[in-house]
Amino acid sequence: MSGGEIRGVLYDIDGVLVTSWRPLDGASSAVRELRERGLRRAFLTNTTSRTCAEIGERLQTAGFEIDTGEIVTAGRLTAEFLRRRYPGARVWVLNHGDIAEDLAGLELVEDRPDVVVIGGAGTEFTHRALSRVAELMLDGVPAVAMQGGLTWATDDGLRIDTGAYLPGLSAAGNAEIEVIGKPAPTGFRTCAQLMGLEPSEIVMVGDDLHSDVLAGQAVGMSGLLVRTGKFRPGVLAAATTAPDHVIDSVAVLPELLSTSGDTA
Numbered sequence: 001m002s003g004g005e006i007r008g009v010l011y012d013i014d015g016v017l018v019t020s021w022r023p024l025d026g027a028s029s030a031v032r033e034l035r036e037r038g039l040r041r042a043f044l045t046n047t048t049s050r051t052c053a054e055i056g057e058r059l060q061t062a063g064f065e066i067d068t069g070e071i072v073t074a075g076r077l078t079a080e081f082l083r084r085r086y087p088g089a090r091v092w093v094l095n096h097g098d099i100a101e102d103l104a105g106l107e108l109v110e111d112r113p114d115v116v117v118i119g120g121a122g123t124e125f126t127h128r129a130l131s132r133v134a135e136l137m138l139d140g141v142p143a144v145a146m147q148g149g150l151t152w153a154t155d156d157g158l159r160i161d162t163g164a165y166l167p168g169l170s171a172a173g174n175a176e177i178e179v180i181g182k183p184a185p186t187g188f189r190t191c192a193q194l195m196g197l198e199p200s201e202i203v204m205v206g207d208d209l210h211s212d213v214l215a216g217q218a219v220g221m222s223g224l225l226v227r228t229g230k231f232r233p234g235v236l237a238a239a240t241t242a243p244d245h246v247i248d249s250v251a252v253l254p255e256l257l258s259t260s261g262d263t264a
């Protein structure tokens with residue numbers, strides 16, 4: 001791949017392994033084959049609507065042999081960040097979905113929060129709720145975003161994600177918003193630690209050029225874009241930085257890693 005020996009694969013989940021929790025053709029056998037070859041792995045997802053345990057169950061139902069401990073979600077990363085940066089803080093979470101289990105140890109409140117957390121976009125992102133986020137920011141309450149993805153793909157078409165709201169909220173609230181999940185480096189580095197590898201030994205596989213692939217390359221990983229999920233040729237054509245590799249789907253990954261001659 002980009003020069004060094006690849007010893008681990010960091011997988012995005014949605015649009016790479018599954019779409020609307022249905023497996024993509026050949027994905028589960030590719031993931032299994034790479035594990036049998038001894039490659040280390042982790043699964044980094046911007047999903048904020050389900051807990052790590054629920055995602056593990058969904059993936060197992062879809063035919064993937066993946067342990068919950070191998071899954072790193074934006075929700076889990078954000079909870080770790082809040083416990084470290086704002087210990088004991090009262091936290092208001094605006095999020096689509098209930099992931100209370102992954103937010104254990106945080107004091108979740110509706111009124112007078114010390115920190116505002118902007119989770120995954122959905123029907124909770126009403127005009128009133130987003131206005132309240134901006135107002136709290138103007139009052140000096142720090143804002144944290146679980147992730148900064150712009151879109152995700154569903155069976156029913158594309159959906160606008162949290163990252164699409166952040167520039168406007170930051171301007172209206174007159175403050176920076178700290179992003180924790182992809183495309184921020186935090187999750188990529190956490191996953192490298194989890195795998196016990198240097199970023200240069202890892203290939204990041206995703207369907208989002210910016211949030212997955214180029215963000216992985218920015219921390220020193222190899223980046224591999226798949227033409228599934230939310231992949232759009234126009235986004236790739238317009239990019240000023242190229243991914244290290246582009247393949248039709250994750251099903252082709254075992255072949256790519258064996259022909260590049262540098263797998264473990």
Ligand SMILES: [Mg+2]
Nearest residue numbers: 012014015207
């Ligand atoms: Mg994806």
